[in-house]
Amino acid sequence: MAKAPTVEDVARAANVSRQTVSNVLNSPGIVRPATRERVELAIAELGYRPHAAARRLRTRRSSTIGVRLDPYLGGISGVVLDRFVHALTERASERGMRILLYAAHSPAEEIERMGDLVDGGEIDAIVLTGTSREDTRTSWLQERDVPFVSFGRPWRDDDTGEPAHPWVDVDGAAGTRAATQHLLDRAGSRIAFLGWPEGSGTGGDRASGWAEAMLHAGASGPRWAVEESLGLARDVAGAELAADPAVDGIVCVSDALAIGAHLAATALGRPELPVVGFDNTPAAEALGISSVEQLPEQVAAGVLDLLMGATGNVVVRQGLDVETAYVLVEPRLVVR
The missing domain is CATH 3.40.50.2300 (Response regulator)
Structure with missing residues (x-):
């Protein structure tokens, strides 16, 4: 069996120090963009995966993303959100992250549940579903400075020119x-x-x-x-x-x-x-x-890219730059 790549292997391939690789993994914001891209490319090419438990202890991050499990309502179209949650879980695992599902039957109950998870240090970020124009959850998360991305646009006057928060949606x-x-x-x-x-x-x-x-x-x-x-x-x-x-x-x-x-x-x-x-x-x-x-698998990939960068494995606090604050997935027509 081939030996798994190490931090030293990544550093050698990217021609940087071991500490620089560690910074890219744990505090990417302090690394120059060109250097960070070089290290991320080496990580991708080598298939390097840091040990998740060790990283949680070292960084004091939970390496966990919270997602509400929607109440079961039956019907036909609920399968889309099921596929989204499955895809998000699989792709998060590939980045060394975990998905924590929680239940809530109203926005107020969800805010209470999110507060418990954030205060307990159980999650690093939230993925919201079922957005609306006057969404109390998004304002609460912004006031608490909790990283989040929504599956669904904010539904404001200009979601692409002036996004109210990071979002991914299907066109x-x-x-x-x-x-x-x-x-x-x-x-x-x-x-x-x-x-x-x-x-x-x-x-x-x-x-x-x-x-x-x-x-x-x-x-x-x-x-x-x-x-x-x-x-x-x-x-x-x-x-x-x-x-x-x-x-x-x-x-x-x-x-x-x-x-x-x-x-x-x-x-x-x-x-x-x-x-x-x-x-x-x-x-x-x-x-x-x-x-x-709808291609919910592409939505899941877009959510993680906004939370962690294209190849990152930690949640990064990102601003609302118009070009990087949202992902609009184009669906495809299946003709029968």
């Missing part, structure tokens, strides 16, 4: 633009959008992609709204399709709504009506429904 508008263009090319010019009621940042983002694609094509189609429910989607889509049989296809804000729309079309004798969902869940795949894949 929902890009996904629905691709889905709409696919149906325009394949099915016809009258494409409907089945989305959530007004007030959802994510829902509004996805609806905007459909609207942009339709405007660009000079086409028109109805926009329907319903809560996240397969049954309600089936009822609403059924009534709308019966009243407007000229609809050529439907782009949906989620797979649950897409399945409901597909069932409604089938009941009306139009099983061939093309429907596109969002999330690419196993249920959509089983029914042969096209869907937008």
Whole structure:
């Protein structure tokens, strides 16, 4: 078995001292960028992994990132967050970090739980999910100076030009633009959008992609709204399709709504009506429904890059530089 690379091996490869390698691993902010990049490259090329337990004792860091475990609500689309947490755990482990899952049923309860973990020195950073425009969790973390990244943008007026905090999100508008263009090319010019009621940042983002694609094509189609429910989607889509049989296809804000729309079309004798969902869940795949894949594995990678740098293995406090404060992952359309 080949000998595992050591700090000395990294120092030799990067042409620096052992202390410089240690600084890059434990206090990267004090190392000149060019030197840090050279050491990080040597670490990556050699596959060096420091001993996690020793590093925790030496640096007094927990080497742990906290993530809330969302309450189980059933349904179809929850699989995306499950995949995200699995991917985050795997990729954090590759960097010598651990993921600590905690439960909370409200923002206030989550803040209390985060306070216990931070005060107890159990975590170095937090990953938030389920962001909103007036998110009390983000303001609490900023006031306490706790490093964090959110899966979901802040939903402010300009999240890219003036990010309120580090974030990673899926470009929902890009996904629905691709889905709409696919149906325009394949099915016809009258494409409907089945989305959530007004007030959802994510829902509004996805609806905007459909609207942009339709405007660009000079086409028109109805926009329907319903809560996240397969049954309600089936009822609403059924009534709308019966009243407007000229609809050529439907782009949906989620797979649950897409399945409901597909069932409604089938009941009306139009099983061939093309429907596109969002999330690419196993249920959509089983029914042969096209869907937008969120790529939660890429989201997890982006979260760790913002917290630790591209190759780092400790949490680094980073500023809100516009070019490095967020990652927008472009999803892909899976056609069936």
